[in-house]
Amino acid sequence: MKVESQIEITPTSVVLNGQAIAVEATGEKMLVELYRRFVGDYPKFFKMDTLSRLGFIAAELLLKHSGASEHSDKSCQPTAVILANRSASIKNDRDYLATISEGNYYPSPSLFVYTLPNIVTGEIAIRHHIQGETAFYILEKPEDLEPILLSTFNFKLSTALAGWCECSEPNSFYAKMQLIIWNN
């Protein structure tokens, strides 16, 4: 197993392969700033909830701006997206709940679809044309994902985008995702 590249995003910092990326904004606005600087051509981003925006930006930086895409053998094209967190889709669940409060009942279908944590894996799969496995786990801590990844890719040639993608409040989130290559 080899970690090809790694990204860590907090509401105030972005670190890609050990290098800090300078950002001006913080929290949700920082994700928009990163979108404008590094993506710019995918307006669907603005429809996404914060969890999906976080995972989308992390995947984008990992796959397109980490040097991984310079490999000519395409071994860095992921065939799986395996993510986990502690709070599932709670931030967006609360946003949806606000649309069905008593006395103000206007359920929003576009918010409802994001009340599942695995939607972020779908957004990444669509963007990067990944028809392999997408999965989302709810775990106590990031280390609990390790045995799941190990058993998923046991003895198989594979490249996966994997890690932690958590958002509990609009401006409280944490992503630590890796592009991992198994070639044992």
Next chain:
Amino acid sequence: MVIVNGHSIISPLGEGSQANFEAVQAGRSGLRLYTDRFADVEPFCASLFDTPQDFVELCVRSVELAVSSQNSAVSLQDAGTIFILSTTKGDQLDLLRPAQAIARHFGNPNPPIVVSNACTSGVCAQITAMRLLEAGIYRHAVVVGCDLQSRFIVSGFQAFKALSPEPCLPFSPERKGLNLGEAAATIIFRRQPSAFSSQPVWTLEAGAIHNDANHISAPSRTGEGAYLCLKDMLQGLTPADIDLLGVHGTATLYNDDMEKIAIERAGLQDVPVSALKPFFGHTMGAAGVLETILCMMQMENEKWKMDNGQLQIIKMLSGFGGVNAAIRLKLKIQN
């Protein structure tokens, strides 16, 4: 390959796998019209428990029933046993805490795993269990699927215009959408075969998960992910080797269309299918576990069909996020 050691279903149709199987055979459905179950939502047709259930208590009862059905005893407090919960909304939006409460109730020391992969969770959880056992990380896995309905879920599906006002009709030209349902279902898996038994044994042989990479809420028009799953399940086999195909069959216009295309692309159109949502509604996180159990029981009832001493089923599901999953199970007389 891992062995099915025991299972249970608790639904509005009954307690225990056998009671639920008999209800289905008798043509009983849990679906009925609810007009005032949740504030503000329009009347809806669903399969709900008569009295509101406590999520954790329901799952605990389901695990206890599965334990009592086992071929051979599995110690739930053993460090070699992992609890895996399949759910989409958990206990009032909290997914991990109920899983921890269930594991704690049985004195299990391992951090539980929650699989939340939309409506495919119940099949994905079985795949996770199989892999962890095959990799030698655990010896036994308790896979519990459960979801309870709420104002949150019903309002969302209504806003999505996905609900049928009548009992659902999978694959019918007259289908109008899905019905929601409540249930808990458990399968206990083991890595090692138990001592010789003259009874045939079910094994989980293979599993696959594929994304359509097309749309987060609409199924692929070409059944891409579902087709890739079925293709994986048929590796080394021919469609004639499959005795039953458990479909998702939500009875929404697009899901059933997509499944039909995927089934035909995989050459499985002549295999008998099982679509159970007219009895239970769409039980979300429980669906993959509950429907797998009932497919197995259906086959046990048709043992006369056994050729070469074995029967095989494929169970498939699809969900929001473009995700599709399938597993293949085999019933075989132990040698």
